[in-house]
Amino acid sequence: MEYNLKLHSTSGTPLADQTSYRRLMGILLYLTHIRPDISYAVSFLSQFVSSPTDLHHKAAYRILKYIKGSPGKGIFFSADNNITLKGFSDSDWGACLDTRKSTTGWCFFLGSSLISWKSKKQTTISRSSAEAEYRALAMASCEAQWLLFLFVDLRINHSKPISLYCDNTSAMHIAANPIFHERTKHIEIDCHVVRERTLNGTIHLLHKPLIYSQSLFLHYHSTTLLPSLAC
Structure with missing residues (x-):
C-alpha cells in the first residue's frame, strides 16, 4: 500500500x-x-x-x-527449528474512513517460521486505541488457544505460555488489572477472554513497540520461497 x-x-x-x-x-x-x-x-x-x-x-x-x-518472496520453514510459539498483535484505530472501524492484525511464529496470520476488520467500532488493541488481543489469544489444542492433537508438548507481544500498554494493563474492567464494560467479554487465558498460563503478554505497519512487518519476515514449496 x-x-x-x-x-x-x-x-x-x-x-x-x-x-x-x-x-x-x-x-x-x-x-x-x-x-x-x-x-x-x-x-x-x-x-x-x-x-x-x-x-x-x-x-x-x-x-x-x-x-x-x-x-522469490514466500514462507520459509526451517528444518532445524525449535518448537516455541510466539505471537504479535496489533490494530489500527478507526482507520476505515467509511465506518470508522479498526482492523485487527496478528501473526504467530513456530520458532522462526510464520505459521498463522490474519488481517480482518473488527465487527464493532472501538472508542479508544486501547479498546481496538484489546479486541485484537482477544482474537490473537483465541488463535493461541486453538494452536495449543492443535499441538495436543499432534502430541507435541508445549509447556511454556505463548509469548504474545502487543505495543499498547493500556491494553496490557486491562488484562493484568481487574479494576480496569469497571471502566470498560462495553468490552467486558473480550476482557474476560484475554484475562482468563493470561491467568491460566495459556499466553504471556509482553510489550513490544511495533514501529512498522502490519503489512511491512510481515514483509520483513518473509524469505525466499523454497522450490519444494513452490511446487
Missing part, C-alpha cells in the same frame, strides 16, 4: 468495467495463502469490490507491481 494512503468507498471515479477489478482481487486473495506480506493490502482493497473506482484499481495495480518486483 502507498504510505498514508486514505481510501474510502467514494474515492475516485467509478470504473466502467468493474468485473476486472473483482477478478483481480479474487486472484490476489488466493495468493495471500503463501504471501502474507500482501494480506493487509488485499483485505483492505477487497472491501471495495461492490463499487470499485479508478483509485482502488490503481492501488490494486501497485500490489501487482510489488509482486512482480519480488517474485
Whole structure:
C-alpha cells in the first residue's frame, strides 16, 4: 500500500468495467495463502469490490507491481527449528474512513517460521486505541488457544505460555488489572477472554513497540520461497 494512503468507498471515479477489478482481487486473495506480506493490502482493497473506482484499481495495480518486483518472496520453514510459539498483535484505530472501524492484525511464529496470520476488520467500532488493541488481543489469544489444542492433537508438548507481544500498554494493563474492567464494560467479554487465558498460563503478554505497519512487518519476515514449496 502507498504510505498514508486514505481510501474510502467514494474515492475516485467509478470504473466502467468493474468485473476486472473483482477478478483481480479474487486472484490476489488466493495468493495471500503463501504471501502474507500482501494480506493487509488485499483485505483492505477487497472491501471495495461492490463499487470499485479508478483509485482502488490503481492501488490494486501497485500490489501487482510489488509482486512482480519480488517474485522469490514466500514462507520459509526451517528444518532445524525449535518448537516455541510466539505471537504479535496489533490494530489500527478507526482507520476505515467509511465506518470508522479498526482492523485487527496478528501473526504467530513456530520458532522462526510464520505459521498463522490474519488481517480482518473488527465487527464493532472501538472508542479508544486501547479498546481496538484489546479486541485484537482477544482474537490473537483465541488463535493461541486453538494452536495449543492443535499441538495436543499432534502430541507435541508445549509447556511454556505463548509469548504474545502487543505495543499498547493500556491494553496490557486491562488484562493484568481487574479494576480496569469497571471502566470498560462495553468490552467486558473480550476482557474476560484475554484475562482468563493470561491467568491460566495459556499466553504471556509482553510489550513490544511495533514501529512498522502490519503489512511491512510481515514483509520483513518473509524469505525466499523454497522450490519444494513452490511446487
